[in-house]
Amino acid sequence: xxxxxxxxIRRRRLGAELRRQREAAGITIETVAEQLECSASKISRxxxxxxxxxxxxxxxxxxxxxxVGAESDELVQIAREARQxxxxxxxxxxxxxxxxxxxxxxxxxxxxxxxxVPGLLETEEYAGAMIRAARPDFTPDQVHQRVRVxxxxxxxxxxxxxxxxxxxxDEAVLSRPVGGDAVMRGQLKRLVExxxxxxxxxxxxxxxxxxxxxxxxxxxxxxxxxxxxPDVVYAENATGGLFLEKSDELQKYSFIFxxxxxxxxxxxxxxxxxxxxxxxxxxxWRPRSSPWT
Numbered sequence: 001x002x003x004x005x006x007x008x009i010r011r012r013r014l015g016a017e018l019r020r021q022r023e024a025a026g027i028t029i030e031t032v033a034e035q036l037e038c039s040a041s042k043i044s045r046x047x048x049x050x051x052x053x054x055x056x057x058x059x060x061x062x063x064x065x066x067x068v069g070a071e072s073d074e075l076v077q078i079a080r081e082a083r084q085x086x087x088x089x090x091x092x093x094x095x096x097x098x099x100x101x102x103x104x105x106x107x108x109x110x111x112x113x114x115x116x117v118p119g120l121l122e123t124e125e126y127a128g129a130m131i132r133a134a135r136p137d138f139t140p141d142q143v144h145q146r147v148r149v150x151x152x153x154x155x156x157x158x159x160x161x162x163x164x165x166x167x168x169x170d171e172a173v174l175s176r177p178v179g180g181d182a183v184m185r186g187q188l189k190r191l192v193e194x195x196x197x198x199x200x201x202x203x204x205x206x207x208x209x210x211x212x213x214x215x216x217x218x219x220x221x222x223x224x225x226x227x228x229x230p231d232v233v234y235a236e237n238a239t240g241g242l243f244l245e246k247s248d249e250l251q252k253y254s255f256i257f258x259x260x261x262x263x264x265x266x267x268x269x270x271x272x273x274x275x276x277x278x279x280x281x282x283x284x285w286r287p288r289s290s291p292w293t
Contacts, residue, residue, distance in 0.1 A: 009105035012049030014078045018061055019047040025065040035064055055079045099234055102222050108164040110257050111220040113173055119150040121194055126187040129179030166201040168264050175282040188278035195271045203264035204273055213259035221253055
């Protein structure tokens with residue numbers, strides 16, 4: 001459990017507890033902001049876990065709520081821990097730090113991917129080719145940094161207490177030769193290998209399914225060990241992504257994922273299909289002169 005306690009999840013949990021204490025005391029955000037001589041938006045961001053709170057902020061807020069002694073000391077200590085930097089912090093300019101922090105703390109991850117292999121499953125060569133194609137403005141050093149981060153994140157699958165990963169890949173992910181023939185074949189073989197891990201489940205959603213519940217786009221559902229830490233949905237978009245935490249949003253995406261995996265090929269058949277594609281890839285079926293190329 002302690003291995004998963006990233007600064008991001010500490011900050012999120014601290015904010016939830018501060019909000020609970022404020023509401024129990026019957027005090028408004030505006031009143032707290034006035035007494036601390038800060039903006040109401042700062043208090044709101046602290047409570048939602050989007051902003052770090054200093055130990056002094058936490059102590060002062062708890063004093064207003066009438067919380068003292070051991071309970072106050074414990075929350076102040078969490079505030080100190082929440083301000084520590086995760087291993088990904090040096091790379092914060094090349095990734096969504098909040099997502100990586102939540103990913104590091106998750107006990108299970110459910111994901112649907114429409115276009116590319118998820119970062120936790122990518123080979124070094126595939127990751128580099130994908131990043132260079134998606135961001136032609138990046139320097140070689142920027143590409144290298146992003147690849148390093150993706151490879152570093154993959155330790156979550158093999159650590160002593162590994163994350164449970166369930167991924168549904170649209171068949172389009174397997175059909176596009178990112179990096180060329182050799183790189184993509186290597187990536188497909190990597191998917192077959194990682195699927196042998198007891199904590200990893202892979203499924204393929206075939207083209208023949210037609211329209212399906214996940215047509216709106218790629219998303220990831222992160223779940224955490226502690227019941228007090230609610231799930232988070234990360235829905236990707238062109239500007240990076242959106243975090244969703246409301247109960248109705250979580251229910252919606254859990255419902256969508258259940259429908260997607262029900263429509264997908266069973267895990268054993270999916271792996272056999274991926275292994276076959278590594279030997280007889282789909283992109284080889286169309287000649288270069290095809291009107292679709």
